[in-house]
Amino acid sequence: MQPHDLLCPRPEGLYSPAGDFFVDPVRPVARALVTHGHADHARAGHGAVLATRQTLDIMALRYGEGFAGTVQAAGYGERIDLGGVRVSFHPAGHVLGSAQIAVEANGLRIVASGDYKRAADPTCAAFEPVACDVFITEATFALPVFVHPPAADETARLIASLAQFPERTHIVGAYALGKAQRVIRLMREAGHDAPIRIHGALEKLCAYYETQGVTLGPLVPATLDGKARATAEDGVVVGPPAAFADRWSRRFADPLTVFASGWMRVRQRARQRGVELPLIVSDHADWPELTATIRETGAAEVWVTHGREEALVRWCELNGIRARPLHLVGYEDEAE
Ligand SMILES: [Zn+2]
Numbered sequence: 378m379q380p381h382d383l384l385c386p387r388p389e390g391l392y393s394p395a396g397d398f399f400v401d402p403v404r405p406v407a408r409a410l411v412t413h414g415h416a417d418h419a420r421a422g423h424g425a426v427l428a429t430r431q432t433l434d435i436m437a438l439r440y441g442e443g444f445a446g447t448v449q450a451a452g453y454g455e456r457i458d459l460g461g462v463r464v465s466f467h468p469a470g471h472v473l474g475s476a477q478i479a480v481e482a483n484g485l486r487i488v489a490s491g492d493y494k495r496a497a498d499p500t501c502a503a504f505e506p507v508a509c510d511v512f513i514t515e516a517t518f519a520l521p522v523f524v525h526p527p528a529a530d531e532t533a534r535l536i537a538s539l540a541q542f543p544e545r546t547h548i549v550g551a552y553a554l555g556k557a558q559r560v561i562r563l564m565r566e567a568g569h570d571a572p573i574r575i576h577g578a579l580e581k582l583c584a585y586y587e588t589q590g591v592t593l594g595p596l597v598p599a600t601l602d603g604k605a606r607a608t609a610e611d612g613v614v615v616g617p618p619a620a621f622a623d624r625w626s627r628r629f630a631d632p633l634t635v636f637a638s639g640w641m642r643v644r645q646r647a648r649q650r651g652v653e654l655p656l657i658v659s660d661h662a663d664w665p666e667l668t669a670t671i672r673e674t675g676a677a678e679v680w681v682t683h684g685r686e687e688a689l690v691r692w693c694e695l696n697g698i699r700a701r702p703l704h705l706v707g708y709e710d711e712a713e
Contacts, residue, residue: 467505490512535549572596
């Protein structure tokens with residue numbers, strides 16, 4: 378069996394000819410395996426979806442219970458047979474429920490990492506390297522310039538700013554699934570106990586994280602009847618970045634714009650968005666994490682997708698690892 382018999386790129390996404398299923402298809406298909414709940418990987422309308430319980434729950438929260446014809450939950454490490462192909466899900470360390478998907482037949486194993494990171498994250502299970510013949514890696518931050526600082530240090534800068542400018546409302550842009558809960562949790566770990574105001578778009582997901590044992594402390598709606606809700610003790614509001622583009626953030630007193638994203642490493646991006654306090658908090662692997670992970674998998678061949686494919690392909694070649702870009706379409710950095 379050749380790798381492309383086990384997985385190959387199709388316009389809909391990665392397809393397994395041997396098992397007749399797709400991984401993270403961007404269009405509706407008969408059978409989809411989904412790595413995690415971000416919108417560019419988890420779409421509604423598939424015939425059947427196989428994913429972790431948490432990813433299925435997150436898809437139901439975002440799309441409604443009828444998001445797929447049928448669903449099946451896969452536990453981490455559990456082996457499931459699909460038409461003679463053995464598939465298993467392994468923690469990816471990206472967001473709650475996120476998984477790498479290993480597919481295996483006739484002694485050949487390919488691991489599709491989905492999105493992943495290696496840095497510690499108190500809101501999800503840590504990435505587990507899986508030995509494989511072919512490793513499919515993301516490449517969102519695949520340039521040597523991307524070296525993410527510890528997220529706790531970035532959160533400490535936010536807390537310091539809150540102390541320095543108590544009269545200003547710190548409006549923290551953080552993606553609704555994963556990033557927002559990670560930032561809130563890190564603030565709690567840094568001793569910030571006051572209620573945190575959140576945008577309505579975060580409410581269901583934050584409540585779900587709580588049910589999964591990720592304690593976020595007291596959260597209150599940021600707005601009441603469309604007006605900024607005043608709380609005397611706390612000057613922080615967390616909301617999705619899209620909320621910043623509209624008038625939502627202007628309801629708050631003297632807003633100070635904060636954005637938590639791996640892209641905040643690029644100063645020009647922070648300036649373009651009018652971000653006063655950029656926090657480099659990423660749910661994607663940085664360059665050292667990408668290259669270390671490729672080595673750890675022991676893969677003889679690497680396929681590089683969604684991001685800066687060329688630099689990582691080149692790095693693999695220089696290190697004696699066969700590599701090629703996959704050029705899958707339809708994946709954005711929604712989550713970053
Ligand atoms: Zn993602």
